[in-house]
Amino acid sequence: MLLSTISIEAVLRPLLRYIGPKLIPWPALNQKDCLFGDNALLVEEVYRRYEQGDAELPNCWRGLFARALEDKYSVGCAQTTSGDDLAVNSKVLCLLNFFRSYGHLAADLDPLGMAGKVTLDHEKYLASMMKNSGAAWRESGASLSSVLQTLKETYCGKIGYEFMHIPSSEERDWLRDKIENANRIIAPERKKETLQCLLETELFEQFLHVRYPGYKRFSVEGGDVLVPLLERIIALTPEFNCREVVLGLSHRGRLSVLTRVMRKPYAAVLYEFSGGMAYPDGLSVSGDVKYHLGYSTDKKIGGETVHLSLAYNSSSLESVCPVVMGRVKAKSDEKHQPVLGILVHGNAAFIGQGVVAEGFTLSGVTGYSPGGIVHVVVNNQVGFTADLESSMTSFYCSDVAKMIDAPVFHVNGDDPESVLLAADLAMEYRSKFGKDVVVDVVCYRRFGHNEGDEPMFTQPLMYKRIAAHKTVASLYAERLIGEGVVTKEEVDKLREEFRAVLEKAFAESAKYKPEKEDWFQGSWNGFRRPDPGRFHDYLSETGVERSKLLSLANSLCTIPEGFNTETKIARMLAGRLKGVQNDSIDWGMGEALAIASLLVEKFRVRLSGEDSARGTFSHRHARLVDQVTGEHYIPLNNLGGEQARFDVMDSPLSESLLTNISLLLKLSGCFQRIGVTATHGYEGQGPEHSSARVERYLQLCAEDNMQVVNCTTPANFFHVLRRQLHRDFRKPLVVFTPKSLLRHKMAVSKISDFEGRFSPVIGEVADINPDAVRRVVVCSGKVYYDLLEARANKADVALLRLEQYYPFPTELLANELAKYKKASVVWCQEEHFNMGGWSFVRDRIEESVRHAGIAGSVSYIGRPESASAAAGYSSAHAAQQQAIIDSVFT
Template sequence: MNPVVMGRVKGKIDSGLSVLGVLVHGDAAFIGQGVVAEGLNIGGVEGYTTGGIVHIVVNNQVGFTTSPNSARTSLYCSDVARIIDAPVFHVNGDDPEAVVAVTKLAMEYRDKFKKDVVIDVVCYRRYGHNEGDEPMFTQPLMYKCIAQHRTVAGSYGDKLVAEGVVSTQEIEEFRKKFRAELDKAHAAVSAYKPMKADWFEGCWKGLRYAVPGCFDDYMSDTGVAGERLLALMEAMCSIPEGISLDKKVSRMLNARLNGVKSDSIDWGAGEALAFASLLAENKRVRLSGEDCGRGTFSHRHARLIDQATGAEYLPLNNLGVEQAKFEVFNSPLSEFAVMGFEYGYSLDSPDVLVIWEAQFGDFANGAQVVIDQFIAAAETKWLRSSGLVLLLPHGYEGQGPEHSSARIERYLQLCAEDNMQVVNCTTPANYFHVLRRQLHRDFRKPLVIFTPKSLLRNRMAVSKLSCFEGGFQPVIGEVMSHDHAQVKRVVISSGKVYYDLLEARGDRQDVVLLRLEQYYPFPEEILAKELAKYPSAEVIWCQEEHFNMGGWDFVRPRIEKSMKLANLKGVVAYIGRAESASTAAGYARAHEEERKCFIDKVFA
């Protein structure tokens, strides 16, 4: 939750609001949870500053049943804040006036220096961790003392009476009045009925909740005229005089522009055009993640560095037209806090394309809590929508089990009630459209994109300029000049493996390759229309991931439903790697043998 709050604060600040972020922690969590340290660390980095967060630690000297000597190595639970040299104010929770004075001092520090500050309120928990917990089981000595200890309200009331500030009668009248207010509120709870879902107010006004099951909502017109895109690319590739670029970067820019002119647009160019076209429509773009300025695979170069001065130049902020702001931030080496921050930012910035990119998709599991608790479930749990985009590099290329799989299966397991979109594009144009689609609808959904690595420079993985008109294609079929009746096998795949299959097929006309570009929401009817063209063909699902991974378990019943809609008999067959405990082989030779084996089976 900590970085989510930080992201929300930043989003509000960037929209022009004056906001103070306050985070309340438990003592055990503040020192024990790594996300606290990650959040403290990113708070002073460009792109993640919030003007200072006020951290209040409710230090009740016990974590559920765990005593301090088992909860930390350091003397104080607040010592984690030393990593950023934040001032820590330790104050006795039994002294309300001291707590107020310390809070004022902490606020003065935060207002002056715009940095985080910590208030460690040393207190106690009078009862158990929850209503059914018995603390005497584990902390008997502590709770014997607490049972004999005067409450804060009682001791402070005695002090005020002794000082003549109030009388005992006034205190009792106040207690009764306050208790009556609580009783009244409690009685009203049973009759309470919400009048409306209130999250589409403020910056969300004009947007709506997308009712599950309406697939047409995902078929937006996101096309841009070719001449418009050419003009934008020319602006991005026109570097002002006086900026000295690396020769390889200069060649890349020239190749990118020539690609647009010659109808051969690669992945990096497609993404740049998506960003530029949105910016030219006055829609902001925010990109964050490890090494995302250049791109892990040197494919983006959104930040150009002057080789003589070290100064930065952002082509996407110099489009030569009225435009919105493009921001790109190389994040600290953190998945949990940074993804959480960007999710929080998206909650208060529905009109911004907010993107978090993993260095490799494999590393996103460091932020699994954010994915499970917020991205996948927040709309159902808390009535909160988000348009956050996750870019997760994925693909089996012999780099071993730590640099091959973004764990497609985990995201698909979380899919339900149209809670998010999961795609695995095979063309730059489809990638262009799915990014633009995020801001060209009247609702927002999280978008998970399994992005390529080797395809970034694969000469087959290019798009014509005309493909950037129209919209996103959830399924890409084949245009055939020969009789469909000749087709004996329809092979459905998703992502990079399509190009392996395409190369291996050669001139054979009895095998058709269909591309599933969107896993979820699953395009059942669109796929059924493609399958219906081949009534006598066997249907196969081919994936490069292992049998117990990838999309197989998810797509199997859905493909078979599409087959029924297309009046095809039988079931879908699987061809791919065998099951495995590890995501990928650790040896390049073993990887290639596996790949050759399942590709050969497809065309056997």
């Protein structure tokens, strides 16, 4: 970019803010009420004439430029109206904005000194500043060298500030004032605390390295400053009226964060290194490696108690991001007070993982914003083991944060005091504006990707420097000794005292025993872990009496007077009310009644997903829009009495929330929440529109870890939603919902069906003689109605519906099968042989067959094996579907 272009932009930006939003005609300029962007070229041309001292320039323009360059944008120059002084001030402004915009490029950020520095070409500014105005500059009383030195110290030191890309003038001005007027003096006691934190972090990592050689621990060494950075952020929370912190980070540094920040006992971590389990015996948990585990604790800060939660995180890079965001949002909503979220990223994962961008998208969306996340990038300057050129195309790994106009503070990881200053500014910004902010800590990894990795394979030059480079704690100790803050003897004493702490913890680890599991504490108190295999735990009473259902239906289908409802929706609501009264309730009404009944029982419900308010297939219409005014009306929040809140969010496709008192329904995506509905059913619309990949969910099912259902009736869907909250335990729920059943003439329920409870197995509904049945077909989902229509009056084939895949209802299915002792048993599915439920249910159905006293094995009817999930041609789909039906009845 040309320097002249930069200077014009730098001047025009504050000028346009000063004058106003629109450009007015030349003669009326004195009224200052109308600048608009289309005339930016005119403004540039006029400013150039003003800058060149054009005597023919009208006074109104000269006055506007003069006012725009008042002392708010100067650096101490005397303000006069002379042409020379105005020229000087305009050049100073250009220089100032140049450093504000590009100073970070020349900042001293790399502890290893390997990154090539960018030389700022500011000499043209200096030359033009002195030309024809040297006397005016000297008379202003300002020293050009001192101004330049101040700018370099402020914007090209150990912190590089990126904030001029932010479109909000309020935010830019606030950051500018904070940066240029920052108090950089740190009290000696705080310096000592920082040094102690660094020493303890380093010694703990070294202790593990010696005591457990060859063990993976993903050491924080080289990025040691992460620990005091997190300590500082947490220490500031009471100042910003925050009493809870949710923290997420991947492997690197987790052990030091667990012990030093989260206060997990050193003995506990050493016990786990020796092979001990993190939880008490008898819990039947598979556990995880040490550097994946989470922890929670209370911490006293200045007389205030702050609750800290470190989220569990597997090896899936950045997967913890939406989990932390969701927890922060849920906790802040539940407790009606701010909760701080901190996310620690690796540099390559931050720029390379799409979930980061998805999280940024959610950060400002209504109903999802966590109120500002503090992002800390531990910038190793490599991507796993590869050069940065192989990991990204942007200049900084943090550039992805610019998609939400977040400020970024790049800081040298070998300068703890600069890191703490960046943390202070990040916390202030987050509190002031409720937005995300990024602290990019440029550091290095002392031992490569992990302690078993050989970094010299791919990074010989970097690791030769690292081998000769002093540790952060050593460098800072030398600095404080030189400043007279501590003595060498005091540093040595700190080291010896902490080594003794670690030796004592090591001795205690031999007899250490975990006291209790931590997942049924806090807001989860009162919930229990159901014993696996006890199926009756899943048969809760969820029925609602008829009178209440009629009352709720009336509220749901009544539109306020004067609200202009779209005509087709008005007819639909009237039809639904009539359906309830006439014992014919469709899918959308069944769902609405389930939610409404929970709301009046004081359970909060949140429904989210793309187009979730109207329903992707236009079946829900949970939020009505006035066709004249555009105002919204939500029937589920107007049920005519006391109720909990219903939230319906038209969201991006990524979301995660965690709470124990709400029913959270998501229309698609992963299932880290209490309820998920996934569209499934073969409609001849191709692989991506036909299959929710039932088999993939079922492969994850074991030890009663979740529920997978494929309901065929509105009443069963009603009950399966309600039972989520009518139990003293919580299990994730996955519901497969065929879109064709949303309006299927047979997929309706009587009001009496809503007074019962969920049926994991639905037996034959026709009045047929069991002795005449030669074949029993067990199926699940939409294919049941295809078979039912094809069967007509045939009495030798019985149709049983498996409504719940998991936990598998072995005994209930056996009870239904026992009615047909002489029949063969087949499993019928729409999916291909290598997909769907077949591989999962085969052995389980055969167990039910044995319990029922029926001889023989279970056979398969369905589509043949295929690489594609479904046909995309309607003719091929119809032929395949007909072949399935023919096989069942021939």
